[in-house]
Amino acid sequence: MLKTFLEKFKSNNYILFFSVIVLILFRLLLTASIPLLDKTEARYAEIARIMWETNQWIVPETDYGVPFWAKPPLSTWTSAISFVVFGVNAFAARFPSLLINVLIIILCGKLVEKKGASFYLPGFILLTMPEFLIHTGVVSTDTTLLFSVTLMMISFWKAMNAEKRNYWNYLFFVALGLGFLAKGPLIMVLTFPPLFIWCCLDFNRFKQLFSKFAIFIGILITAIIAIPWYYFAEQQSPGFLNYFIVGEHYKRFVESGWKGDLYGRPKTQPLGIIWAFMLAFGFPWVQIVFYKLWKNRKSIFQDKWISFLVLWLLWTPIFFTLSKNILHTYMLPITVPIMLLMVHYWEDFKSKKVLFRLGLFFPAVIFVFYFGFVATGNLDNKMNSDKYMLERLDIQNQNIPLYYWQEKNYSGQFYSNGKAQLVKNEQQLDSVSKIHPKFFLVTLKKAQQSIPENQLSKMTLKDQNYKTAIFVSK
Known part of the structure; x- marks a missing residue:
């Protein structure tokens, strides 16, 4: 029996299966053990925590009573629901994104399996691709966008290649509706142009659209999924639609150094x-x-499958080429066509060992760094999070006010269960010191010198990491 198992394990399919399982388990470990990181991930986790606490499911909030207009709520809903099931913690906040990416892996596995490839090959390629691996267990709106884009594109392909109209045509419009709830009109920007160009390669495909898709019913499905939230969000928070549609979907990408961003400095890039x-x-x-x-x-362009994937792959970077306000996460939606093209060419390579070794390079680097930090005891000091310091203070069980100097960290808000408050200037700090005989003051080290000396002299350094320091009043 052992000999049979070893013989099977030597086959590529068993190696792929084992690799995918190990990678998912490793990602689960990271998901559960690494604290929520500032600024973006902790912010989305805190938005979900506030939604869970306040039961405000329409308008996401970055702080109590402060609406968050930058993104629709689909990813926030998933994390908030996860809090209901698992309690409020980092794992619960991240678990939906891990689950969504596993669903993408399964969807793609089923797709390529029918083309004769291994069911596990998509999982191996995706989980060894840095962008996908990072987002498999990160609180982010990009994961729900990736799922929407992937389901939409695969549904379009399946519907167009079916003998008659089937459920894939309806899933296309379901995915479109989910995309509007994930990141808004961007779902159309990333999918419609490559689909249109692909149809232009053979004009008969335009005729197929009307026979393979129930367009009127499909638009109705999309509208039922997406429009109610947009309507109620604008009703409860007037001004949302103007900021989100015009600001987030036009000015952010067209105006370099856009100053209308309410939630952070635009990332000006070459x-x-x-x-x-x-x-x-x-x-x-x-x-x-x-x-x-x-x-x-x-x-x-002689192969309709390859041309479909190439257009899917190239359109996103082409679209963002002239944009300066972008992040590396913008390439996440094209991880799937990269993978599907790699699956297509997989059998062209005789030495699969080289491919396995290349693929495992990035996960191996993460593995070494993670266990290196754990072994040396530097994990808590090197993470961009206030979790460990607040836990050592036992802040949730102490009746001592917690203040942040000039700027709150979202991880501080999350791990203090919303107890963190903000002091912006010397006058406010004076008032706090008069009202509270004892309080904690958290500051970024780079901002520590801006704390008035007469106030700082009344405090004692309680804890610190590489980025943040916590003082307690004497």
Whole structure:
């Protein structure tokens, strides 16, 4: 029996299966053990925590009574529901994104299995791609967008290649509705152009659209899913639609250094940086895919499946090429076409060992760094989070006020269960010291020198990490 098992394990399929399971378990470990990180991840977790606490499910809030207009609530809903099931903790906040990515892996596994590839191959490629692995267990709106884009594109392909109209045509519109709840009109920007161009390669495909898709019913499905939330959000928080539609979907990408951003400084980047992000966070698979596409460049558009994937892959970086206010997360939606193209070319490579080793490079680096931090006891000091310091203070069980100097960390809000308050200037700090004989003051180390000396002299350093210090009044 052992001999049979070892023989099976040597096969590529069993290696893929084992690798996928280990990678998911490792990602589960990271999901549960690493604290919520400032600024973005902890912010979305805190928004979900406030939603769970206040039972305000329509308008997300960054702080009590402060609406968050930058993103629709789909990812926030998933984390808030997870809090109901698992309690309020980092694992619960992140678990939905891990589950969503596993669903994407299963969906893609079923797709390629029917084409003769291993069911586990998509999981291996995706989980060894930096951008996808990072987002498998991170509180982010990008994961729900990825799911929506993936379901929408695969549904379109399946519907167009079916003999008659089937449920995939309805799933296309369901995915479109979910996309509006994940990141708004961006779902159309990322999917409609490549689908339109693909249809233009063969005008008969436009005729198929009307026979394969129940367009009127589909639009109705999308509207039923998406419109109610937008309506009620504007009713409860007037001004949301103008900020979200015009600001977040036009000015953010067109105006360099856009000053209307209510939730952080725009990330001004060099033009075309999206291509560098793609090469870095799609490693090593995107490089291999581009190599194969170049070798087969003359026949790319002769194969409808390859042309479909190439347009899906290239459209997003082309669209964001002229945008300066972008992040590496913007390339997440193209991790799936990179993977599907890699699956298509997988059998062209004789030495699978080289592919396995290349793929496992990034997870191995993360593994070494993680256990290195754990072994040396530096995990709590090197993480961009206030969790460990607040836990050592036992802040949730102490009746001592917690204040942040000039700027609150979202991790501080989350791990104090919303007890963190803000003091912006010397006058407010004077008032706090008069009202409370004892209080904690948290500050970024770079802002510590701005604390008035007469106040700082009355405090004692209680705890610190590489970025933040906590003082307690004497």
